[in-house]
Amino acid sequence: MLKHILTSLTGGPVTEAAPAPADQALAELAGKLDKAAKARLGRSLSIREVDAGSCNGCELEIHALNNPIYDLERFGIRFVASPRHADVLLVTGPVARNMREALVRTWDATPGPKWLVACGDCAVSGGLFAGGYACVGPVEEVLPVDLRIPGCPPRPTDLLAGLLALLETSAAR
Amino acid sequence: MYGEEPLFGLLNRIGTPVEGHRPWPRYRLGRDGWLRLIEGLAGNGWSLLGLWGEPKAVHAAFREDFSGDVAVVSLDCPQGRFPSLSAVRPAANRLERAAHDLYGLVAERTTDPRPWLDHDAWGVRRPLSEQPAAPVPNPGPYTFLPVEGEGLHQIPVGPVHAGIIEPGHFRFTANGETVVRLEERLGYVHRGVEGLMQGRPVAEAARLAARISGDATVAHSLAFARAVEAALGIEVPARAVWLRALMAELERIANHLGDIGAICNDAAFAFMLAQTSQLRERVLRTADACFGHRLMMDRVIPGGVATDLPERGAGLLLELVAELRKRFPPLVAIYDGKASLQDRTVTTGFVSAELVTRFGAGGHVGRASGRDQDARRSPGYAPYDELTFEVPVLTEGDVNARVWVRIREVEQSLSLIEQIVARLPAISRGLDHPSVPLEAGRGGEGMALVESFRGEILTWVRLDGEGVVTRCHPRDPSWFQWPLLEAAIGGNIVADFPLCNKSFNCSYAGHDL
Numbered sequence: 001m002l003k004h005i006l007t008s009l010t011g012g013p014v015t016e017a018a019p020a021p022a023d024q025a026l027a028e029l030a031g032k033l034d035k036a037a038k039a040r041l042g043r044s045l046s047i048r049e050v051d052a053g054s055c056n057g058c059e060l061e062i063h064a065l066n067n068p069i070y071d072l073e074r075f076g077i078r079f080v081a082s083p084r085h086a087d088v089l090l091v092t093g094p095v096a097r098n099m100r101e102a103l104v105r106t107w108d109a110t111p112g113p114k115w116l117v118a119c120g121d122c123a124v125s126g127g128l129f130a131g132g133y134a135c136v137g138p139v140e141e142v143l144p145v146d147l148r149i150p151g152c153p154p155r156p157t158d159l160l161a162g163l164l165a166l167l168e169t170s171a172a173r
Numbered sequence: 174m175y176g177e178e179p180l181f182g183l184l185n186r187i188g189t190p191v192e193g194h195r196p197w198p199r200y201r202l203g204r205d206g207w208l209r210l211i212e213g214l215a216g217n218g219w220s221l222l223g224l225w226g227e228p229k230a231v232h233a234a235f236r237e238d239f240s241g242d243v244a245v246v247s248l249d250c251p252q253g254r255f256p257s258l259s260a261v262r263p264a265a266n267r268l269e270r271a272a273h274d275l276y277g278l279v280a281e282r283t284t285d286p287r288p289w290l291d292h293d294a295w296g297v298r299r300p301l302s303e304q305p306a307a308p309v310p311n312p313g314p315y316t317f318l319p320v321e322g323e324g325l326h327q328i329p330v331g332p333v334h335a336g337i338i339e340p341g342h343f344r345f346t347a348n349g350e351t352v353v354r355l356e357e358r359l360g361y362v363h364r365g366v367e368g369l370m371q372g373r374p375v376a377e378a379a380r381l382a383a384r385i386s387g388d389a390t391v392a393h394s395l396a397f398a399r400a401v402e403a404a405l406g407i408e409v410p411a412r413a414v415w416l417r418a419l420m421a422e423l424e425r426i427a428n429h430l431g432d433i434g435a436i437c438n439d440a441a442f443a444f445m446l447a448q449t450s451q452l453r454e455r456v457l458r459t460a461d462a463c464f465g466h467r468l469m470m471d472r473v474i475p476g477g478v479a480t481d482l483p484e485r486g487a488g489l490l491l492e493l494v495a496e497l498r499k500r501f502p503p504l505v506a507i508y509d510g511k512a513s514l515q516d517r518t519v520t521t522g523f524v525s526a527e528l529v530t531r532f533g534a535g536g537h538v539g540r541a542s543g544r545d546q547d548a549r550r551s552p553g554y555a556p557y558d559e560l561t562f563e564v565p566v567l568t569e570g571d572v573n574a575r576v577w578v579r580i581r582e583v584e585q586s587l588s589l590i591e592q593i594v595a596r597l598p599a600i601s602r603g604l605d606h607p608s609v610p611l612e613a614g615r616g617g618e619g620m621a622l623v624e625s626f627r628g629e630i631l632t633w634v635r636l637d638g639e640g641v642v643t644r645c646h647p648r649d650p651s652w653f654q655w656p657l658l659e660a661a662i663g664g665n666i667v668a669d670f671p672l673c674n675k676s677f678n679c680s681y682a683g684h685d686l
Binding site for chain 2: 001003004014049050051052053054055056057058059060061062063064066067068069079081082083093094096097098099100101102106127128129132133134135152153155
């Protein structure tokens with residue numbers, strides 16, 4: 001354990017920042033996101049994630065944003081436990097009818113100003129589950145959507161890029 | 174065991190075999206035969222593998238654990254009623270409730286007749302029956318089981334939980350800090366997968382199968398693909414068989430690494446999550462580089478695989494194995510040596526061997542409580558019959574045992590990946606990728622048992638002559654693990670629930686379908 005702590009202290013961060021060609025987009029994004037977040041929200045954006053019928057694929061990639069490699073919190077963006085603490089609802093899934101009421105109540109519990117991000121193909125368009133008896137379809141049929149991040153599931157870098165787009169849109173309002 | 178009748182002995186007496194069901198037989202029983210079966214089940218140890226409905230029939234699958242024999246039994250129920258198995262196989266109860274909600278089949282003398290997947294929100298009742306009914310005008314609230322006693326209070330949690338997690342409802346009844354009873358209510362993620370699969374060509378249905386549970390996407394795709402291949406009686410190319418195993422083991426490692434870290438994180442030991450999540454990311458990136466998708470979704474398809482390993486793939490995989498072999502053991506040593514962690518995980522969330530056997534629970538939940546079952550070994554499938562691996566089994570049945578089973582499984586999977594890379598058959602000339610086209614004009618019924626990182630997935634499928642799915646039932650391992658979580662938390666403190674829950678890591682989406 002002690003060895004691990006020493007290695008962690010002396011080994012430098014594992015967080016990716018180096019502008020290697022493949023990661024250039026991510027590094028560029030990091031700078032822009034930081035500026036926009038400062039302007040609008042004073043370095044903080046709190047996200048409440050709501051699974052409205054996802055297969056859990058999107059959740060896995062959202063989890064990855066919290067790992068030390070993507071380290072979302074360095075931008076001042078964090079996931080919170082309650083909608084009462086949130087600026088943004090990040091919604092996944094084709095809105096299962098069994099989850100519709102819970103989703104609406106979570107949105108109602110979120111204080112304004114608030115934004116809603118539809119994350120993943122299911123939330124954006126209903127995906128493969130559109131048209132069935134058990135799903136409503138895209139999130140926008142239930143609540144107003146500010147941003148769509150497609151992908152099945154979106155990669156962590158897509159998610160980061162999407163959250164930046166949200167900041168720019170909301171700052172322009 | 175002494176005095177028990179073999180599975181096929183009984184079924185041959187009470188039922189008639191059905192043609193065209195592969196690879197294991199299916200028997201059609203009459204009502205008398207079904208009652209005889211229930212009588213027989215009361216006195217023997219056959220595991221229930223699944224139970225599913227159709228508009229006018231009910232099917233159940235069993236395995237004789239000792240011999241590994243598997244069989245499906247079917248009962249035509251024109252009146253939509255069948256005698257319940259739940260008294261002799263408690264694991265059947267939720268499956269029977271699901272069959273009722275979707276197909277309107279009534280389980281007679283059931284131990285629990287409440288709805289399960291149907292939350293009165295679909296706008297229709299019995300959606301997959303021949304005659305779906307209008308919704309109930311004023312549905313009352315769902316009735317939780319009554320709990321009475323002095324000093325008890327209830328804590329309702331969910332469906333939206335305080336984390337990045339799937340939705341479900343937990344109703345705790347506690348006395349002070351001690352949980353007296355937990356009751357689950359699931360079904361929030363019901364997307365109607367079985368209904369959507371009906372009438373779809375195999376290729377489209379396979380995309381749905383890949384999205385039954387995102388963390389077990391390879392395993393569910395594999396179970397679906399193998400069931401279709403069994404129904405059509407086709408063989409997939411050897412290289413595809415080995416590539417499938419490669420993806421399945423990568424998926425197992427990625428999930429176990431994530432879960433080991435998450436369990437420690439719930440014991441306030443965040444260091445472990447920070448470390449294992451880096452290793453998990455490393456696995457996902459290798460999967461991405463090798464198969465073009467981090468979770469390897471839609472890469473296993475009926476007939477073979479959708480992508481072949483690139484030229485540098487083998488090298489990348491061996492590098493990954495080498496790195497994990499270097500970085501994982503020190504973390505295991507830390508887990509093993511931290512009293513603050515052991516204090517939370519040892520003896521917490523105990524599940525008895527008797528209970529996992531009664532429910533036929535597989536995966537790390539079953540194996541941490543002494544149930545020595547692994548579908549890769551029994552009934553077994555290629556290429557695992559040619560590979561060397563051990564199935565770790567412990568008997569303590571607590572959170573700690575479930576963590577250790579996962580640790581040992583990661584080690585086994587690393588060895589499996591090495592073996593697979595070393596022996597991967599070469600691709601035959603003239604093929605873009607290793608898969609065989611599915612021919613139209615054939616149909617049949619097939620089933621498959623596949624070991625996901627959670628345990629055994631059963632998929633049963635019926636195809637018509639045009640290669641269209643007429644009925645498919647994928648049964649996630651979680652069906653037989655969720656009920657045990659209710660038992661595991663009893664007598665523990667409320668704060669230990671996240672630990673118990675994470676050590677099980679049952680799927681919500683896979684269960685709710």
